[in-house]
Amino acid sequence: MYPVIEWKDGQVIMLDQRLLPVEEKxxxxxxxxxxxxxxxHMVIRGAPAIGIAAAMGIALxxxxxxxxxxxxxxxxxxxKFKDIVSTLTATRPTAVNLFWAAARMEKIYQLFxxxxxxxxxxxxxxxVQMDQxxxxxxxxxxxxxxxxxxTGDTVLTHCNAGALATAGYGTALGVVRAALEAxxxxxxxxxxTRPYLQGARLxxxxxxxxxxxxxxxxxxxxxLVLKKDMVQAVIVxxxxxxxxxxxxxKIGTYALAILANYHEIPFYVAAPLSTIDTGTVNGxxxxxxxxxxxxxxxxxxxxxxRPETKVYNPAFDVTPASLITAIITEEKILTPDFGCxxxxxxxxxxx
Amino acid sequence: MYPVIEWKDGQVIMLDQRLLPVEEKxxxxxxxxxxxxxxxHMVIRGAPAIGIAAAMGIALxxxxxxxxxxxxxxxxxxxKFKDIVSTLTATRPTAVNLFWAAARMEKIYQLFxxxxxxxxxxxxxxxVQMDQxxxxxxxxxxxxxxxxxxTGDTVLTHCNAGALATAGYGTALGVVRAALEAxxxxxxxxxxTRPYLQGARLxxxxxxxxxxxxxxxxxxxxxLVLKKDMVQAVIVxxxxxxxxxxxxxKIGTYALAILANYHEIPFYVAAPLSTIDTGTVNGxxxxxxxxxxxxxxxxxxxxxxRPETKVYNPAFDVTPASLITAIITEEKILTPDFGCxxxxxxxxxxx
Numbered sequence: 001m002y003p004v005i006e007w008k009d010g011q012v013i014m015l016d017q018r019l020l021p022v023e024e025k026x027x028x029x030x031x032x033x034x035x036x037x038x039x040x041h042m043v044i045r046g047a048p049a050i051g052i053a054a055a056m057g058i059a060l061x062x063x064x065x066x067x068x069x070x071x072x073x074x075x076x077x078x079x080k081f082k083d084i085v086s087t088l089t090a091t092r093p094t095a096v097n098l099f100w101a102a103a104r105m106e107k108i109y110q111l112f113x114x115x116x117x118x119x120x121x122x123x124x125x126x127x128v129q130m131d132q133x134x135x136x137x138x139x140x141x142x143x144x145x146x147x148x149x150x151t152g153d154t155v156l157t158h159c160n161a162g163a164l165a166t167a168g169y170g171t172a173l174g175v176v177r178a179a180l181e182a183x184x185x186x187x188x189x190x191x192x193t194r195p196y197l198q199g200a201r202l203x204x205x206x207x208x209x210x211x212x213x214x215x216x217x218x219x220x221x222x223x224l225v226l227k228k229d230m231v232q233a234v235i236v237x238x239x240x241x242x243x244x245x246x247x248x249x250k251i252g253t254y255a256l257a258i259l260a261n262y263h264e265i266p267f268y269v270a271a272p273l274s275t276i277d278t279g280t281v282n283g284x285x286x287x288x289x290x291x292x293x294x295x296x297x298x299x300x301x302x303x304x305x306r307p308e309t310k311v312y313n314p315a316f317d318v319t320p321a322s323l324i325t326a327i328i329t330e331e332k333i334l335t336p337d338f339g340c341x342x343x344x345x346x347x348x349x350x351x
Numbered sequence: 352m353y354p355v356i357e358w359k360d361g362q363v364i365m366l367d368q369r370l371l372p373v374e375e376k377x378x379x380x381x382x383x384x385x386x387x388x389x390x391x392h393m394v395i396r397g398a399p400a401i402g403i404a405a406a407m408g409i410a411l412x413x414x415x416x417x418x419x420x421x422x423x424x425x426x427x428x429x430x431k432f433k434d435i436v437s438t439l440t441a442t443r444p445t446a447v448n449l450f451w452a453a454a455r456m457e458k459i460y461q462l463f464x465x466x467x468x469x470x471x472x473x474x475x476x477x478x479v480q481m482d483q484x485x486x487x488x489x490x491x492x493x494x495x496x497x498x499x500x501x502t503g504d505t506v507l508t509h510c511n512a513g514a515l516a517t518a519g520y521g522t523a524l525g526v527v528r529a530a531l532e533a534x535x536x537x538x539x540x541x542x543x544t545r546p547y548l549q550g551a552r553l554x555x556x557x558x559x560x561x562x563x564x565x566x567x568x569x570x571x572x573x574x575l576v577l578k579k580d581m582v583q584a585v586i587v588x589x590x591x592x593x594x595x596x597x598x599x600x601k602i603g604t605y606a607l608a609i610l611a612n613y614h615e616i617p618f619y620v621a622a623p624l625s626t627i628d629t630g631t632v633n634g635x636x637x638x639x640x641x642x643x644x645x646x647x648x649x650x651x652x653x654x655x656x657r658p659e660t661k662v663y664n665p666a667f668d669v670t671p672a673s674l675i676t677a678i679i680t681e682e683k684i685l686t687p688d689f690g691c692x693x694x695x696x697x698x699x700x701x702x
Contacts, residue, residue, distance in 0.1 A: 021657050158571075189663075192647065192655065194545060194569035200648070200656040208657065215661045216647055218545035220509075220570040220603025224668040227605065252571025254578065255610055262609050296543065296567055297551070302651045304543065305551040306372050306559065310566045312540075317575040 002209070004164055005044060005052055007128050010063060012056045014044050017164060021205040032061030032084050039091040039098075042196065046165020047239045047275055048134050051097030054088045055127040058105045061087070062123050071116050081109055093287040094248055094316045096240040096277040101130065134167035137272045140330035141171055142178030145235070145270050148326070148333070149175070151184040153232040156225065159193045159250035160202035161237025161270065171270040172235040173206065175328060180212065187213040189231060191222055193250060195295040195313065219252050226263040234260045235328075238271035245321030245338025246283030247271075251314055257323035266325040273329050278346050283318035291315050353560070355515055356395060356403055358479050361414060363407045365395050368515060372556040383412030383435050390442040390449075393547065397516020398590045398626055399485050402448030405439045406478040409456045412438070413474050422467050432460055444638040445599055445667045447591040447628040452481065485518035488623045491681035492522055493529030496586070496621050499677070499684070500526070502535040504583040507576065510544045510601035511553035512588025512621065522621040523586040524557065526679060531563065538564040540582060542573055544601060546646040546664065570603050577614040585611045586679075589622035596672030596689025597634030598622075602665055608674035617676040624680050629697050634669035642666050 002024065006013045012029040018041070019025050027043055029035045035057030038044055044053050061084030070076040089102050108126050112119035149155065155176055159165075162173035169177060179186045188207055193199035200216055207214040217225060225231055234256060240248040247253070247269050260267040280286055293311035297304055305311075327334040327341075334341040353375065357364045363380040369392070370376050378394055380386045386408030389395055395404050412435030421427040436453050443449060459477050463470035500506065506527055510516075513524035520528060530537045539558055544550035551567055558565040568576060576582055585607060591599040598604070598620050611618040631637055644662035648655055656662075678685040678692075685692040 022654055191571070192545070194543070194571060197655050200660075204656045204660055208660070213661075215663050216656050217663050218570070218602070218647060220542070220545060220606055221663065221665065221668075223606030223609060224602065224665060225663070227668075251569070251575065255571055255574030255606065258574060258610055258613050259606055262613070296569060299650045299655070300653045302653050303373055304548050304650070305555045305567050309551075309555055309559070310564075312566050312568050312572065312576070314572065314575060317572075317578075 004049055004166070004168060005056065005131065007056055007124065007131070012053070012060055014038055014053070016043050017045060017202060018042060020201050029060065031064055032057045032087060035060060036087045036091050039088070045198070046160060047095040047097040047237065048166040048171065048272060049164070050092060050095045051101035051274060052127070052131045052134060052167055054098045055101040055105055055130050057088045058084055058102065059123040059127040062120050065116070066120065074113060077113060077116065092289060094239045094289050097274050100274045104130070131167045134272070135169055137330045138166050138169035138171060138174040139178070141270050141272065141328055142169065142174035144330070144333055145175030145268065145328035146179035146182050146184070148266070148268060148328070149179045149184060149186060149233060153184070154187040154189055154230060156189045156191070156222065156231040156234045157203060158191045158199060158236050158253055158256055160198040160206065162203055162206045164202045164206050165237060171237045171272065173203065175235055175270050176212065187215070189215050189217055189225060191217055191219045191252065191256070193252065194219055198250070222256055223259050226259050226265055231265055233266050233268060235268045235270055238269050238275045239316055240280065240286050241269070241271060241276045241327065242280040242282045242286060243278045243339060243342055244282045245324060245327065245336070245342065246286070247319045247324060248283065248286045248288070248316045249319065251317050254317040254319045257319040261323050267323060268326050268328055269324055270328040273331060273345070276342055276346070278342065283320060286318055288317070289315045355400055355517070355519060356407065356482065358407055358475065358482070363404070363411055365389055365404070367394050368396060368553060369393060371552050380411065382415055383408045383438060386411060387438045387442050390439070396549070397511060398446040398448040398588065399517040399522070399623060400515070401443060401446045402452035402625060403478070403482045403485060403518055405449045406452040406456055406481050408439045409435055409453065410474040410478040413471050416467070417471065425464060428464060428467065443640060445590045445640045448625050451625045455481070482518045485623070486520055488681045489517050489520035489522060489525040490529070492621050492623065492679055493520065493525035495681070495684055496526030496619065496679035497530035497533050497535070499617070499619060499679070500530045500535060500537060500584060504535070505538040505540055505581060507540045507542070507573065507582040507585045508554060509542045509550060509587050509604055509607055511549040511557065513554055513557045515553045515557050516588060522588045522623070524554065526586055526621050527563065538566070540566050540568055540576060542568055542570045542603065542607070544603065545570055549601070573607055574610050577610050577616055582616055584617050584619060586619045586621055589620050589626045590667055591631065591637050592620070592622060592627045592678065593631040593633045593637060594629045594690060594693055595633045596675060596678060596687070596693065598670045598675060599634065599637045599639070599667045600670065602668050605668040605670045608670040612674050618674060619677050619679055620675055621679040624682060624696070627693055627697070629693065634671060637669055639668070640666040
């Protein structure tokens with residue numbers, strides 16, 4: 001299995017997802033600034049993977065301070081740490097896992113800030129652990145979610161909520177993997193996911209690596225595919241789930257939910273609890289990142305519209321809870337009323 | 352104004368729409384086989400433009416026979432004419448204008464088949480006339496349709512139902528042009544229209560030529576754009592309208608109609624009467640062309656998914672009449688029940 005992200009010998013190694021499926025290339029990151037740049041420029045993407053990258057970036061940033069003579073000065077360390085965290089969290093505004101990971105690293109900082117070398121090793125340990133945990137969490141999401149699928153089903157998915165978006169295994173595609181492991185025959189239809197083509201470039205590639213049957217469509221074919229009964233379930237990931245169940249995910253998810261609803265096909269969100277942000281009451285409060293117009297007007301060196309073209313390029317949209325059939329988490333499958341279900345689950349976890 | 356298609360000195364000249372917006376290049380066609388190839392490979396596209404191209408192709412095919420010593424033999428001419436028509440109608444199965452144009456040329460053939468040279472000049476005259484008529488029809492569609500828009504409105508459109516899809520002026524974009532000519536301030540949002548990108552490459556380019564305000568989005572952004580009240584009307588063209596109003600149009604139109612419906616935004620189809628096929632009772636009977644997987648896996652020389660990827664690539668879908676607010680024709684604006692409205696209109700025309 002290709003490692004999506006790895007901590008190795010004091011460096012952070014990432015598969016450069018921008019080059020897939022043409023080239024399989026790894027980038028070695030020596031500084032937290034490099035890691036931040038890679039998150040921003042989508043070398044790595046997908047909410048859980050971004051969380052892990054941010055954690056490793058913070059650990060790397062603190063490790064970079066080892067030769068700083070002032071590092072035993074608590075005020076200096078505090079400033080440096082704050083800067084490192086800000087740099088990593090400023091990369092992408094929508095995925096809450098970024099902030100969740102930063103908060104987790106912050107807790108470790110508070111515990112060990114009096115001893116730089118312990119702090120450094122504890123941060124590294126935590127980042128590596130988050131990576132391993134994420135894999136295990138995805139497997140649990142998969143095992144819960146696969147109960148919703150029966151043999152012979154075809155799953156329509158959007159973007160890449162797969163191994164490449166996580167520590168491995170995936171959330172939406174984790175559900176597919178778990179169903180296959182349970183002996184069910186499952187096929188996937190992948191929406192190509194313009195403008196960045198995570199569906200075509202990443203989901204198709206990832207499934208092809210394991211010979212999982214996948215058919216590629218353009219996003220605007222989803223309506224027809226649902227009408228023709230070619231799909232029994234839509235499963236997507238999430239970048240942030242608000243307290244009421246409203247879900248921010250890759251642009252196009254909202255339209256897909258409306259289409260699934262219209263055709264009475266279940267629409268599932270598969271995501272770890274770390275994606276649920278109870279601090280955000282509903283979808284209206286989730287910040288939506290807008291990205292470079294060139295993502296729409298160009299594909300690599302090829303122009304699809306003149307560079308001066310006015311473009312609207314939101315990277316995410318919000319699907320209201322009312323259009324979601326169930327949210328599949330590592331703990332359980334949540335069903336409406338999601339507000340209650342989330343409150344109960346988070347309450348339980350806090351005990 | 353760039354000519355989309357033109358009969359000139361016994362040749363058919365077409366703007367090569369495959370190269371837009373990068374290059375503005377014209378192809379000169381000397382034979383009907385060349386014209387057929389250009390229709391098939393989408394040098395020209397859009398139902399009305401395809402109809403004109405087919406008519407010119409047929410005229411060209413008959414003109415090619417002028418040095419054939421057997422051409423005064425009626426049986427030979429009949430066989431040749433049938434071959435020419437078959438070659439042109441076999442290019443694309445969905446757009447009914449192709450068959451409508453062929454039927455119109457067939458009538459002229461029946462009238463003048465006894466005199467080859469008169470037949471030849473009558474066919475050329477008819478093809479050129481169809482081109483001119485189409486422009487006038489589009490203006491009438493525009494004048495009817497613009498009543499549905501008010502100043503300040505933004506129109507969301509899909510694919511290219513513009514000057515480039517017709518003899519000029521356009522159907523859906525003709526409505527926009529007529530509204531602008533009536534002094535209304537209108538903006539356009541163009542869906543890029545994967546996989547062939549007619550929205551990005553053609554609609555945006557065409558509107559930019561006349562400085563009509565246009566914003567480009569990817570198709571999967573339509574849901575969000577409608578939700579945010581950025582659009583007051585959706586207007587699309589049509590490749591074939593069945594007797595009950597079901598409308599085949601570029602893939603993605605069906606999904607757009609569902610999204611418009613969900614957001615209670617009017618969804619209009621703008622098309623000439625020649626697009627209405629009363630011989631097809633409903634949308635289920637409209638043949639849907641599937642095109643080359645490479646359109647989805649590659650953009651020009653750039654790979655978006657591995658060439659071996661399984662692809663589903665229908666070029667059109669059918670929007671049921673129930674999702675259409677009105678059909679704008681050159682005669683009048685049709686409203687539900689479309690079956691009755693179409694029957695009444697066609698009955699009227701037959702008198």
